[in-house]
Amino acid sequence: MALTDLTELYSSELSSIMDSLVPLRTRTITIRPESEWYNSSIREAKQRRRQAERLWLKSGLMKITRIRSSIACDNHNPLVDPPALGDETKLSHFQHVAVDEVTKLIRSSVNKSCEQNPMPTSLVKQEVTALASVTISIINKSLESGSFPTSFKGAIVTLLLKKASLDPDIPKNYRPVSNLAYLSKLIEKVVAAQIQTYLSEINLLEPFQSAYRQGHSTETTLLRVHNDVVCAIGEQKAVLLVQLDLSASLYIVDHSRLLQILKDLGIKDTVLMWFASYLTNRTQIVKVKGAKSGATELGCGVPPRSVLGPVLFHLHSIPGGPSQKDQWLVPHAC
DSSP states (O other): OOHHHHHHHHHHHHHHHHHHHSOOOOOOOOOOOOOTTOOHHHHHHHHHHHHHHHHHHHHHHHHHHHHHHTSOOOOSOOOSSOOOOOGGGSBOSOOOOOHHHHHHHHHTSOSOOOTTOSSOHHHHHHTHHHHHHHHHHHHHHHHHHTOOOGGGSEEEEEEEESOTTSOTTOGGGEEEEEEOOHHHHHHHHHHHHHHHHHHHHTTOSOTTBOSSSTTOOHHHHHHHHHHHHHHHHHTTOOOOOOOOOOTTGGGOOOHHHHHHHHHHTTBOHHHHHHHHHHHTTEEEEEEETTEEOOOEEESSOOOTTSSHHHHHHHHHHGGGSOOTTOTTOOOOBO
16 A cells, blocks of 8 residues: 555544544534623724734744845755765665554653644554554655655644743744644654664764753753863863854755755665655644634745754754864854
8 A cells, every 4th residue: 555545544544433432513602792891992903913923924934035045055065074984884775663663652652632633642552552553554664665644744833932921912922833743753753763873873973962862952061061161261271152043943944955965974765765755845834823824835944843853953054063173163052
């Protein structure tokens, strides 16, 4: 069975099961008269706020476009110093996953779910034995064919208030969050684990990349920077700390540049095809207070809150740093 047919069968069967067990029911809602204080001026103010929200969302996409257009990009040789790799060290195909590995991934998942999931994650974890077989088939079919399921490329973006104490009426106080299908994230976890293993084995992981790596965090960055500063001052050396905050970092990843970097890192054939499939033809829908926008195709960037997003952004940013041979200059990323 083709990968597309398999994913559609998975979603339709689980949706059918959920409809039979917990079918949708119609509820009658009584519309009460508006309160006396809710007058025409308040109604107009709410309309202006919704218009401002739509303008803010639109300006966010325009901001990303401006940032990308201002960056000079040479896709011919994006790596500063491409590693010399023999054919035996390159990654051309994925390893198939076994039942135990997938079962462990499912059971260790958090009980979060979104409307794109045909069945809540908590129920998937309870019925992992029954669902493991079809889940493994979809994952392995995706890995061996070098393609990412089209039905998993759509994201529903919702806005979350950054802090509970912030004013909910100010748009900039919200953080966009991409909601992806649960099975999509399972596939990403398998791929991310194999990519991280490959990069670690051939020593291609940045030594000062402190986030999105096991055993590394922003705390390790602070400890190392503090130690370097104290040691330098103790040796009577000058210390200069430069901090760079990348705006809309995950949204400005250039796909063609990223694929060329992956190729230079020894990733080829089926694995490179899979990443090309993962990145292309992605769409997103913005959902605000129950209302949804139309689907927008994403020509750049990686999905925030996805498993592979931070990993790919890290690989995309490797060439931007100076050579590690410059002992006086130590870059950190977190």
